[in-house]
Amino acid sequence: MKNLVSIPIFFLLTTLAFSQNAKVTGTVTDNNKKPLFGVNISLVNTTKGTQTNKKGHFEISTSENGNHTLSISHLGYRTKEVSITISKNQTTKLGTIVLVEGNEILNEVIVQGERRNKFSRKKTAYVAKLPLKDIENTQVYSTITNELLQSQVVTNFDDALKNATGVERLWASTGRGGDGAGYYALRGFSVQPQLVNGLPGLTNGTINPANIERIEVLKGPSATLFGNAVSSYGGLINVVTKKPYIGTGGELSFTSGTYGLNQIVGDFNSALSKDDNLYFRVNTAYTSEQSFQDAGFRRSFFVAPSLSYKVNNRLSFSFYGEITQSEQTNPTFLFLNRSAPTASSNLEELGYNNKLSFTSNDLTLENPTQNYRIEMDYKLSDTWQSQTLLSKSSTSTKGYYSYLFDLGILEGDTYSRFISKQNANTQTTDIQQNFIGDFNLASLRNRIVIGLDYFNATETNNNTGFAFYGNVTPNGGSNGDNPFTPEIEDTSFPLSTSGVDAVLESQDVSNIKSKFHIYSLYASDLIDITDKFSAMVGLRLDHFDNEGDLANPNDDFDQTTLSPKFGLIFQPIKDQLSIFANFQNGFTNVAPQLVGNPDAGPQTLQTFDPEQANQIEFGLKAxxxxxxxxATISYYDIKVKDRVITDPSSPFNNIQGGEVVSKGFEIEINANPIQGLNIRAGFSNNDSETTESDNTEILNRRPLEAGPETLYNFWANYEFQEGALDGFGMGLGFNGASERFAINYESTGEFVLPSYTIANASVFYQADKYRIGLKVNNAFNKEYYTGWTTINPQMPRALLANISYQF
Incomplete structure (x- = not known):
């Protein structure tokens, strides 16, 4: 009798269980809308999964409810993840999902033409050299997407970086040899953009935004995976370029604006051979812009060809190039005296007429730049992949570079002009071999990268020396009194190439060629201890071989360094909320120095350990x-130690006792509260101080490279989704910073640049094939400045108009 009763109960329970099942359906195609067969479809963190049929269709039945992530993967294509909500007895129809061919795992999914949160794309294969989502990565980073740049009608790299939390431009690109790219403050330290697609990519001029897919700003010391040659203690900036895709299409765009801005951008993608899976893409741009000052201009032509070739489902090749030809006048901002007080202590006293450039359009710099990368990816097995990378860069400076410096010799606020004829070149080569694995070991999932890295840099300097070329005052006065001669002179110094060349004839021309090599071995492993708790460990062995000036064997030295990294991450709500902590390391190689009293006999060469920077950070990611x-909320504490200083017990000896502390917190939010509305907001506060030094000028003071203590940014963009205003939209935002020190030394006192808040706005119309937009920058025409021992006037109000056509 019991058995007879149990049978209907069993069938009843089974029926009830199946009645609670939900379904998820969809279709997967390639970029040519061709159905893909055999695509793996899985519901993340469950055992549910299936494959697509010959029509690309799939269906999953599940008793799971709530918010989930659907993973769609296929050999030779970028893995996609779709956020879905499953309800009991309901069918979730996803429509068509398009897989794009490639090797990098992105967080962009084309689902019925709409992607949520367009200002955030927090999945990348570059930050950890592994395909990780932001929420499972222990490192903090900001991502600036192409959609965000498009909504703001961005025409230059500096404006793009205003969207990165905690980043402030210290000074604009000067174009000068060696370090002519722009400088930015990040977590209390200066940094230059020197990474393209995770590899060295140098420039002495500005970076063209026409080829930018996104910008990744990695926070904190990052030497474990990237070394010290292309990063700083505050972090690093990685530019991710546009890449070929399956299909044919492109875009033409034209932007015109105030101060003579005209920019035309082209983007074209096509198959060179569909049968051979060979695709080609080219991005190109021409930009011409004048200055808001009385002289100054910038012209550049940029072309970026790229190729993608998939030999089979295991082997693929990629090629990327960026070639830039540019000419500009270098910005002649005011350099304050670093050893004596200036006559004025603030802008009001200085009486600076920021409409004056103190240069002419006859004195220009050319900055030809080339960056090339070749990548080979080979799938060794279901769990291991080989990645071979070659990067070569060349950047040059040719022309006239000048700067204005307060020597403190002449009366009042008098700045002397110094000018040089530049002829410099930097060449870099980087070769990497990475082995990337995703496997279980003793029931623990391991995502690991093991890599070898060789980096070489060669610098050639054939610049002239700097010659005195007249004096100016901030309000526009000028005279020819040479501060290095006792007599009062009134020589004329015309701002022309002939006048400058005549003065430079007496200057020596440098003939210096220097070189260094870096050999590295690194490994990083993300271990899933449980489903929600993971640990990341990493280590780099770095050998630095400095040849220095090739004509001087006495400046050669080498150094070997270990750079560790460790992180923990706990997800109380899987894929939605994580708590993280990290330890990250950076370092700087230190050259030997001569020590000992020269009166007591020959000095000896003393070697040092590399200077170290260690960061402790913790926070939340949501x-x-x-x-x-x-959202990301984090607190960090960076301590730089082992800086070489004079031994307090002996002025003829050096020790490693200098320290700098930089700590603060950051908040970044990307939101899509309703369809059509995207919001980006960031806030940061940084407290930096030199705590140990033999230099009383900087001791217990904020380093000038740290920039302002507080930074904030906001941008909201809304596009109407239906009705008579369908396609129309608007954007509003602002950027701001607290006051900062332009100079802050014991003997000079302080020169403080005031705080600022800059408002921006846009309106646009987006149709199927074209977009028209208007943008106003610095809407209230605020006069503001940045600086790093300098006073750099920033752009006043500017109006931009853009039209683009997609095909």
Missing amino acids: NLFNNRLN
Whole structure:
């Protein structure tokens, strides 16, 4: 009798269980809308999964409910993840999902033409050299997407970086040899953009935004994976370029604006051979712009060809290139005296007429730049992949570079002009071999990268020396009194190539060629200890071989360094909320120095350990409401130690006792609260101080490279989704900073640049094939400045108009 009763109960329970099942359906195609057969479809963190049929269709039945992530993967294509909500007895129809061919795993999914949270794309294969989502990565980074740049009608790299939390431009690109790219403050330290697609990519001029897919700003010391040659203690800036895709299409765009801005951009993608899976893409741009000052201009032509070739489902090749030809006048901002007080202590006293450039359009710099990368990816097995990378860069400076410096010799606020004829070149080569694995070991999932890295840099300097070329005052006065001669002179110094060349004839021309090599071995492993708790460990062995000036064997030295990294991450709500902590390391190689009293006999050469920077950081990362809210909140503490200083017990000896402390917190939010509205906001506060030094000028003071203590940014963009205003939209935002020191030394006192808040706005119309937009920058025409021992006037109000056509 019991058995007879149990049979209907069993069938009843089974029926009830199946009645609670939900379904998820969809179709997967390639970029040519061709159905893909055999695509793996899985519901993340469950055992549910299936494959697509010959029509590309799939269907999953599940008793799971709530918010989930669907993973779609296929050999030779970028893995996609779709955030879905499953309800009991309901069918979730995803429509068509398009897989794009390639090797990098992105967080962009084309689902019925709409992607949520367009200002956030927090999945990348570059930050950890592994394909990780932001929420499972122990490192903090900001991502600036192409959609965000498009909504702001961005025409230059500096404006793009205003969207990165905690980043402030210290000074604009000067174009000068060696370090002519722009400088930015990040977590209390200066940094230059020197990474393209995770590899060295140098420039002495500005970076053209026409080829930018996104910008990744990695926070904190990052030497474990990237070394010290292309990063700083505050972090690094990685530019991710546009890449070929399956299909034919492109875009033409034209932007015109105030101060003579005209920029035309082209983007074209096509198959060279569909049968051979060979695709080609080219991005190109021509930009011409004048200055808001009385002289100054910039012209550049840029072309970026790229190729993608998939030999089979295991082997693929990629090629990327960026070639830039540019000419500009270098910005002649005011350099304050670093050893004596200036006559004025603030801008009001200085009486600076920021409409004056103190240069002429006859004195220009050319900055030809080339960056090339070749990548080979080979799938060794289901769990291991080989990645071979070659990067070569060349950047040059040719022309006239000048600067204005307060020597403190002449009366009042008098700045002397110094000018040089530049002829410099930097060449770099980087070769990497990475082995990337994803496997289980003793029931623990390991995602690991093991890599070898060789980096070489060669600098050639054939610049002239700097010659005195007249004096100016901030309000426009000028005279020819040479501060290095006792007599009062009134020589004329015309701002022309002939006048400058005549003065430079007496200057020596440098003939210096220097070189260094870096050999590295690194490994990083993300271990899933449980489903929600992971640990990341990494280590780099770095050998630095400095040849220095090739004509001087006495400046050669080498150094070997270990750079560790460790992180923990706990996800109380899987894929939605994580708590993280990290330890990150950076270092700087230190050259030997002569020590000992020269009166007592020959000095000896003393070697040092590399200077170290260690960061402790912890915080929260969130990806909530079905990817409608992404947020990161973090607190960091960076301590730089082992800086070489004079031994307090002996002026003829040096020790490693200098220290700098930089700590602060950052908040970044990307939100898509309703369809059509995207919001980006960031806030940061940084406290930096030199705590140990033999230099009383900087001791217990904020380093000038740290920039302002507080930075904030906001941008909101809304596009109407239906009705008579369908396609129309608007954007509003602002950027701001607290006051900062332009100079802050014991003997000079302080020169403080005031705080600022800059408002920006846009309106646009987006149709199927074209977009028209208007943008106003610095809407209230605020006069503001940045600086790093300098006073750099910034752009006043500017109006931009853009039209683009997609095909």
